[in-house]
Amino acid sequence: MRTLMASFAGLIFGMGLILSGMTDPSKVIGFLDLAGRWDPSLAFVLGGAVLVGVFAFRIAAARPKAILGSPIHLPTVRRIDRRLILGGLTFGIGWGLAGYCPGPALTSLVTGGIKPLIFTVAMLAGMGIFEFRDRMAQYSKTKAA
Numbered sequence: 001m002r003t004l005m006a007s008f009a010g011l012i013f014g015m016g017l018i019l020s021g022m023t024d025p026s027k028v029i030g031f032l033d034l035a036g037r038w039d040p041s042l043a044f045v046l047g048g049a050v051l052v053g054v055f056a057f058r059i060a061a062a063r064p065k066a067i068l069g070s071p072i073h074l075p076t077v078r079r080i081d082r083r084l085i086l087g088g089l090t091f092g093i094g095w096g097l098a099g100y101c102p103g104p105a106l107t108s109l110v111t112g113g114i115k116p117l118i119f120t121v122a123m124l125a126g127m128g129i130f131e132f133r134d135r136m137a138q139y140s141k142t143k144a145a
Contacts, residue, residue: 002068014107020045023108025099025115032096094123 021027022045030039060072095101100108100119108116 002070005068013103014110017104017107022101022104023111028099028104029096 017023021042027039028042030037034041055075060066060076064070066072085115091101098105098115098119100116102123105123106117109120119126
């Protein structure tokens with residue numbers, strides 16, 4: 001049942017990305033081009049996502065378990081550190097250069113274009129490099145202690 005619900009949620013999310021234009025890199029880059037020909041239409045998508053998220057997180061925080069019975073794990077860290085800032089900058093630069101972020105890139109793989117495939121491979125490589133470096137740093141800390 002969980003797999004079915006996750007698949008349904010993913011399908012709805014993907015359809016929303018396609019309908020909103022988030023899978024079109026030129027539309028995304030137009031939204032990010034504040035000094036040029038700015039396309040404000042994705043601001044409504046962003047606003048709608050934030051609005052839904054606010055209510056969803058409030059409801060989730062008040063519940064001990066999800067609807068299907070699994071525990072709810074909400075973020076507990078609230079500090080802004082160097083790692084968060086560098087991650088956000090890296091994400092933003094990649095989004096601005098490619099016109100894709102992870103969800104729309106994966107959704108765009110369905111269309112079969114080479115650009116979302118290249119982006120997805122690069123994204124997975126970056127995630128792997130991060131994971132490797134993070135584990136090496138943790139290993140170094142435990143070995144030094």
